[in-house]
Amino acid sequence: MIADAKKHGMILTLSEPSVLGAENVAMARAVKEGIIGSVYMIMDYATVTLGRKYFAGTAWRHMKGRAGAGWINDHGVHRTHFFTEVNGPVKEVFSYTEIFEKELSNGETIIHPTGEDTSVTVLRFENGGLGHWMCSTAAHGERTGGVWIYGSKGCFRPGQHAAPEDGRIIPISEIIERYAPDTVQNPFAHSYVELWEAIADQKQAISSAERGLEALGVVFAALESATIGQPVQVQDVILGKKHAYEDMVIEEMNSFKK
Template identity: 30%
Template sequence: MPINVAIIGCAKIAHLHAKAILQIPDLNFKAVWSRTPESAQKFVDEYGVKAYSSIQEMIKAENIQMAVVCTAHPYHADPAIEAMEAGANVLIEKPLASTLQDCDRIIEVAARTGRKTGVISQRRWYQPIVRMKKAIDEGKIGTPALGTIQMLGWRDRSYFEGDAWRGSWKMEGGGVLVNQSPHQLDLLQWMMGDIDEVFGYWSNINHPYIEVEDTAVAIIRFKNGGLGNILVSNSQKPGIYGKVHIHGSNGATVGSQPEGGAMFIAGKTTIAEAPKLDLWTVPGEENQLEEWNKADSDEFHSVDAMTWYFRQQLEDFKDAIINDRQPLVTAEEGRKTVELFTAIYRSQRDGKPVKFPLLPEYDREDMDGRLL
């Protein structure tokens, strides 16, 4: 079943989606929309698609069934809603939105229109992550009891000056929590389960020329009784790594390093190192780490890693449309990531732990403590 696809927002990350779409049979890349005509024209020239100044017109004229939203974080909701109301299913770049208000608007319209919605979290398809999740689901570590994520990277001044929206609360929605950490925040909750309470802090350590945070820490209590901690930062030069470790009630641990070395920057760098397992103490499987890492590295180096994992998620979303099922990463799953970083902002603002679930704060205009 051929599916017509459009991209909404023609920023740097959109090019990776375009290349991945073109690799998938039965996905027909038809059109783009952008607030910036010059950006849209680059897609017309490179991919031979049509550019539109109206999302609704584009969806109707090209019979678009799948729209991939790649606008800046605070501007995901309005175009996604417009696309759904015009008849398209939408796959939205991470995070789902920068506020819970916008998340709930997207989810409400999806429910009302019956459209599929998904959120990009392509690291769920990394083979080391797949192995971790499978081991947890099969009970090999008992109950997940302690989850930790670390993301220690670097962003320099040229990165923030490269796009006008970066480094601003209103234009980017946040710093390392909103932009660089959603993948890790998603993986932590996917493996550990729902959250009961969060206490967190954020800071700007060494980027005085931006408004947003470059570092954040948090302690988590999960509903299953497990605990967790978060350490994410853009203040380590050069970038070091990103890690996800899950420790179980039987004493076994599974852990991976999805990112190593300099962190990926869309339109500027490639993925520096293959993702790998770096901890595995499941009884009887301790000696398989080297074999698995070799197999996973061989796969990583046999494909175009820049687009392969996007392709896996796009394939999943395509199949969800064709077979009328939910995609692996739904809008509701994406909201959990926004809820977590929102809790960290609110915790610093209020100086106390934040209980879940969180509701939007319609009576405040401080963006959960981001606008001081």
């Protein structure tokens, strides 16, 4: 799609809510401009309690041949786009994945998921920062969620505040006012604005197709790593040098055609 867009002189953007809208833009700018110093660690925990039902009532999301890679991709590509927007490219990942819930049901139909419901991944960014990313739909009893960004001079809690090491708490409202006062608040509305700006002014989109490919590459690098049991370079997945997991996705996709 990216190659075709370039071939025909077209602009290809995404509508990625994790990096658009005043709050997300302000947060990314604040971190890049050093509000917490150099980023050391990004930690992200996201667990969902489904009670062995379908996520969002959709069985297809749990099948890698229909969803492209199951929950880890469905949810994960938003997270990885966020990671790279805040701290730059991810160089290498190592991951473990599992399908803990072997059966899911909506009360009428039972499915046997082929897409992984849990992953625990370690990220190594090109700038030397590290990340710990965990997501799961197999949690029971109590869910959890949250992102922490730790730097050499403080901590950032996306959607909440920045906490520099001097003890101050800078609320997100103040960060928006300082770093993105003229950015539209709604992420999806912002996606239309930046598409227009890309077409009319040739302005580089935050939610560009190239950045989306990079985010998808991180997801599939994690799934590839869990498949082959080794750390994986993200560029090796993007360039097609490593594709054991992707091969399984394609195989399952093709099986539906028979």
